Amino acid sequence: MSLDSPRLLTTLRDPADVAFRGIARGGGIIVLAIMSLVGAFLGFRAWQALSVAGFSFLTEEAWEPDSGKFGIAAVLVGTVLIALVAVIIAVPLALGTALYITEYAPIKIRQFLIGLVDLMAAIPSVVYGLWGFFFLQGNITPISRWISSTFGWIPIFAVDGADPQDPLASVTVYTSSTFIAGIVVAFMISPIITSIMREVFAQAPLGEREGALALGSTRWGMIRSVVLPFGRGGMIGGTMLGLGRALGETIAVYMIISPVFVIQPHILQNGANSVSxxxxxxxxxxxxxxTSALMAAGLTLFAMTLVINFGASAVVARSRSGESS
Structure with missing residues (x-):
């Protein structure tokens, strides 16, 4: 070997590191394989219905598979609206809760609050559905009526058949709505989003926190300039994870809504639907x-969830936590 040739370096890996890398790689391959098998199974079972419906499967509102007239336009719009209402309500609630636990809560009760939030994430969806049906729905309809009376000039808040000038008008037009279902789903996904945001906020660099305070920043100023920029990726990831669960929530939504198979853009009005x-x-x-038509609907929801998750991964990759703090 000549003196000008580079020296070859050999890395001796610890057996534990080699085993961990193999387990992690194998776990990732298994997850991808299972996801691919699920997609293939849904595609195989849905092919019979998709070959009959064609592109109209995405544009048809009615659901009558045995008569050849079926599609998911109405339920797809309902799914997206319920998920959007849930995310709009849940994200500010989760953000405030996570910031309070990490920045303001006394140390003595911090662990209790963390455990309480994690416990809320473990509550079965049927319990949320029962709570929404028997308690929330009767108490939220006056708020729905007020929103419709005040902001009814905005199409999304309009309610067909409602008379805001009649105090004795029936409130049934405001029940079983997208708005109520969205609130129930929001309470279901809030603990998950809160846990992710809290974990990220707690990892904000202590030196930068103390530096901001030493330069005269207020507590909120420190949070705004250090904690929130550091946790941007976690905030986006938690929001997208919550959105993914909101899109696929079944039992709680099923117990609240009154299914309709027309596109229902009025979130306060009776009648909604979702794919699940x-x-x-x-x-x-x-x-x-x-059953083949239902599998096609499930395949659409599966694909939509994958697109959202991959999009969230791309956004998180471009806004890594801490890069601007």
Whole structure:
């Protein structure tokens, strides 16, 4: 070997590191394989219905598979609206809760609050559904009525058949709505988003926190200039994770909504629908072809969730926590 040739370096890896790398790589491959198998299974079962419906499967509002007239336009819009309402309500609530736990809560009760939030994430969805049906719905309809009366000139808050000038008008037009279902789902996804945000905020560099305070910053100024920039990636990731669960929530939404198979853009009005609730509602009575149509609806929801998660990963990759703090 000549004196000008580079020296070869050999890295001796610890057996524990080699084992950990193999386990982590194997776990990732297994997850991708299972996800691919789920997609392939849904695609295979949905092919019969998709070959009959074609592109109209995405534009048709009615759901009558056995008569050849079926599509997910109405339920897809309902799914997106319920998820958006849930995220709009849950993200500010989760952000405030996470900041309070990490920045303001006394140390003596901090662990209790963390455990309480984690416990809320473990509550079954059927419990949230029962709470929404028996308690929330009766108490939220006056608020729905006020929003409709005040902001009814905005199309999304309008309610067909409601008379805001009549105090004795029936409130049933405000029940089983997208708004109520969205609130229930918001309370379901808030603990998950809170936990992720709290973990990220707690990792903000202590030196930068103390430096901001030493330069005369207020507590909120320190949070705004250090904690929030550092936790941007976690905030986006937690929000997208909550959105993914909101899109696929079934039982709680199924217990609240009154299914309709027309596009319902009025979130305060009676009647809503979602893809997951459609599958739960019609699966037991579906024929072979109807089951194929339901699988096609499930495939659409599966693909939509994947797109959202991949988009969230791209956003998080461009806004890594701490890069601007």
């Amino acid at each position: 609730s459609l599958i739960a509602l019609r699966y037991g009575e579906a024929t072979e072809f109807g």
